[in-house]
Amino acid sequence: MSSTFSIRLPKELLKRMRERKDVNWAEILREAIRRTLNEPILPITIENLICSLRDSNKWEMLLCLYLKAELLSPHYIVRNLEILYPGMATEIRDRLGSTLREQGIDPNLSGNFEGKFLRDLVKEGLLMYGVYDKFEREVRDKLNKESWDVNKAAWLLSQYFIEDPYREYESALWIEPHSFIRTLGIMLGRENVTDIINKLVKIGLVFWDYYSSKAYSHEMIRCADYARSIFIELSTNKNYLNYSTDLLRDENFLAFLKWLSGEYDIDFRAVIEYEEEKAKEEFKGSKPFDEILKELVRRGIVLIGYWPHRRRVGKRSSMPPHWVYKLTPIAKREILPRLLIEALSKLHL
The missing domain is CATH 1.10.10.10 (Winged helix-like DNA-binding domain superfamily/Winged helix DNA-binding domain)
Known part of the structure; x- marks a missing residue:
C-alpha cells in the first residue's frame, strides 16, 4: 500500500528539476528518505530483478509481477493479462515465472524475508524504483483519451x-x-x-x-x-454530480431520503435481495421508486452497494445477500449540509 505527501521547494530549484527529464525525482527522494530512516534494504535479488526488468523496458513482465504480488487469486493473473495483452497472457506469465526461478525466487512469491512477506517486498520495490510512477502516468494518459x-x-x-x-x-x-x-x-x-x-x-x-x-x-x-x-x-x-438547489425542495428526493433513513439512519439502507420489491413499497413519493432511483443514480447522487451471501461459520450465522442503497460520498459532502441549512432557515431561530 502506498501514500503520498508533498514538499515546498524554491521556484528556481523546482525549475531546474523539471528541466532534467531524465531524472526520476520521486525515486531519488524515496531512496534518500529510506536511507535517512535507516530502513532495511530490499533483498538484492528482488532489487536486481525489478531494476533489470525496468531498464530493459519489460513493462508487461513488471505488471505481471505486480499482479502476482497484489491479487488474491493466481488464476486471475492470466485473466487480467489477457485483457491487457490479448493472446500473450500465458507467455508473459511463464516468462516471468522462469525469470523468478532463475533468480531463486518462488514464482508464487510465497515466503518472507526478515519478517516481511515477499509479496509486500515486491510491491515496495516496484514503488521504490519508479515502476509505480510509470504505471500511474500511463493510466492517466490512457484515461484522458477514453x-x-x-x-x-x-x-x-x-x-x-x-x-x-x-x-x-x-x-x-x-x-x-x-x-x-x-x-x-x-x-x-x-x-x-x-x-x-x-x-x-x-x-x-x-x-x-x-x-x-x-x-x-x-x-x-x-x-x-x-x-x-x-x-x-x-x-x-463535481463534473459528474448533477444537482441544483431545487433538489433540496424536491418532494421525491426528500421522500427518498426519508426512505433511506428508515432503518440505519441516512447513511445507508440495506435490503435483503429477495425482499427488495417489498422494501420499495415503503417509498412515499409521488413517482415510482425505480424512476426516482434511476434519476438520482444518473445524477451521481445515489449508488447501490452489495453485500454477498455469507455462509455460516462457527458461531457466526449465515446472511443472505443484500442490496445497499446510499448517497455517493460527494453528494453527502455537497448536498446534505445545504439541506440542513435549508431546514434550519425554516425554523426562524
Whole structure:
C-alpha cells in the first residue's frame, strides 16, 4: 500500500528539476528518505530483478509481477493479462515465472524475508524504483483519451473506493462487482457494462480478482495500488454530480431520503435481495421508486452497494445477500449540509 505527501521547494530549484527529464525525482527522494530512516534494504535479488526488468523496458513482465504480488487469486493473473495483452497472457506469465526461478525466487512469491512477506517486498520495490510512477502516468494518459462513459465509470468507482478524500488512508479499495455493474448500468442507460469494466482493466486502473474464505466466495474489482491518487482526485470531481438547489425542495428526493433513513439512519439502507420489491413499497413519493432511483443514480447522487451471501461459520450465522442503497460520498459532502441549512432557515431561530 502506498501514500503520498508533498514538499515546498524554491521556484528556481523546482525549475531546474523539471528541466532534467531524465531524472526520476520521486525515486531519488524515496531512496534518500529510506536511507535517512535507516530502513532495511530490499533483498538484492528482488532489487536486481525489478531494476533489470525496468531498464530493459519489460513493462508487461513488471505488471505481471505486480499482479502476482497484489491479487488474491493466481488464476486471475492470466485473466487480467489477457485483457491487457490479448493472446500473450500465458507467455508473459511463464516468462516471468522462469525469470523468478532463475533468480531463486518462488514464482508464487510465497515466503518472507526478515519478517516481511515477499509479496509486500515486491510491491515496495516496484514503488521504490519508479515502476509505480510509470504505471500511474500511463493510466492517466490512457484515461484522458477514453470516452465519457469510461471516465464516468472511473468516477463512479471513486465513489465506492474513497469515502473521505481527506483521510490519509483508505483501507480496502475493492468492491463486489454486482453493485458496480447495476449502478453503472443505470447511470449509462445500458444493459451490459462488462466492456466498460474491461476497458478500465485494460487501462490498468482496476483488476479482476477473487476472494474465497469459509464465509465468502465472490469476485472483486480491485483498485490498482499505484492508482490510489487518481481515485482520490476523481472522488472530488463535481463534473459528474448533477444537482441544483431545487433538489433540496424536491418532494421525491426528500421522500427518498426519508426512505433511506428508515432503518440505519441516512447513511445507508440495506435490503435483503429477495425482499427488495417489498422494501420499495415503503417509498412515499409521488413517482415510482425505480424512476426516482434511476434519476438520482444518473445524477451521481445515489449508488447501490452489495453485500454477498455469507455462509455460516462457527458461531457466526449465515446472511443472505443484500442490496445497499446510499448517497455517493460527494453528494453527502455537497448536498446534505445545504439541506440542513435549508431546514434550519425554516425554523426562524
